[in-house]
Amino acid sequence: VKAGGDYHGEWSEHANYGKVPRRWTFFGPVDLDHEFSDEERTALHVTPGEGGWSSPVWFGHDRIDLDRHYDDPVHVAVYAHTRFTMPRDDEVRFWLGADDRIQVWIDGASIYQSTGARRLGRRSADNLLGQVRLPGQVQAGEHDLLIRIEQRRGPFEFSFNICEAIDDI
Secondary structure (H helix, E strand, O other): OOOOOOOOOOOHHHOOOOEOOOEEEEEEEEEOOOOOOHHHHHHOOOOOOOOOEOOOEEOOOOOEEHHHHHOOOOOEEEEEEEEEEEOOOEEEEEEEEEOOOEEEEEOOEEEEEOOOOOOOOOOOOOOOOOOEEEEEEEOOEEEEEEEEEEEOOOOOEEEEEEEEOOOOO
């Protein structure tokens, strides 16, 4: 849910963004050429702290800073997994961004794949966390979210938000 651009409270910089998962489990860093096959990805049953997956890591900001978490790695990829709950069937907007290649799956279905490097914005109003905005429909219930992020050089971070389907900005 977005508060909207006219919100001027303590969290005003986040007013145009929706709900972002805060607790993530990571696999990696792995070599850039590591990719789960469709069969492996479909069969994934992520258990935090087991099978190469990290314990849950909590982030207090919409920008998931993997540079800080992994001490500035280069030429690697990381898989990020979380679960989220939709209270009802709803039309949404997925707002996401990353510095390098990013792939996103919900319940095993691909919703986005970028082809290469671009900048996750810092200050520009036109290039903030909602760098890519995708329409979507999510059914009520629990869902698995899997994101693969590549890191070559520079910032290693990503964002993923689920917003109301309000195209006001």
